[in-house]
Amino acid sequence: MNGPLAWLTGGRTVEVPCTVDIEQTFDSLHAHAIPEGVTLRPGDRVVVHGAPAGIPYGQAVSFTCRATVYRAGWLQRVWTEASAILELADLYHCGFEPRETP
Template identity: 45%
Template sequence: MIPRKLTVPCTLRIEHTFDSLEAHVELDGGLQPGIGDRVYVHGAPVSVPFGERLVLRRVATLTRANFIERALTRLHAMFLLTELYEVSFSDGRV
């Protein structure tokens, strides 16, 4: 049986540049979060000045979603996806 909560070391990569503003967490041991799973990175908040990149080692807790949480996440994602659709059959004149 897979434990519901796992605490593992991780690598945190943060970039705050003109081209990109992003943060990525890579869990050690090849662990991959699934649909509805939550990842909590422990430690103090990080501030990266503009134009810099930062790589940190931290500890993270991965909480696996149960069946209902996975199903609700999938359902919610389907509704969010439909918000991106805009279909119009008019010629633009009112």
């Protein structure tokens, strides 16, 4: 939806180059996808095209491919930020409860 209400409901997409870094070694197991030329905001989704599903153990690779960024609308950004704050508050609540004594 790229109409006049796209700022509110989202639906805009952006095609950008993306740097993908994958490592599966004794020291590290990670995969990072970094879209270039775009600032990600809360609620945005990124789909990377052409990235391998995995690499053999002991290897680290880095390459460039394409990514599609699905922009969140204002409502989704607000909802994402609010739910993140509530989730964080829930972690604080669990971490500081007094220990029960028998």
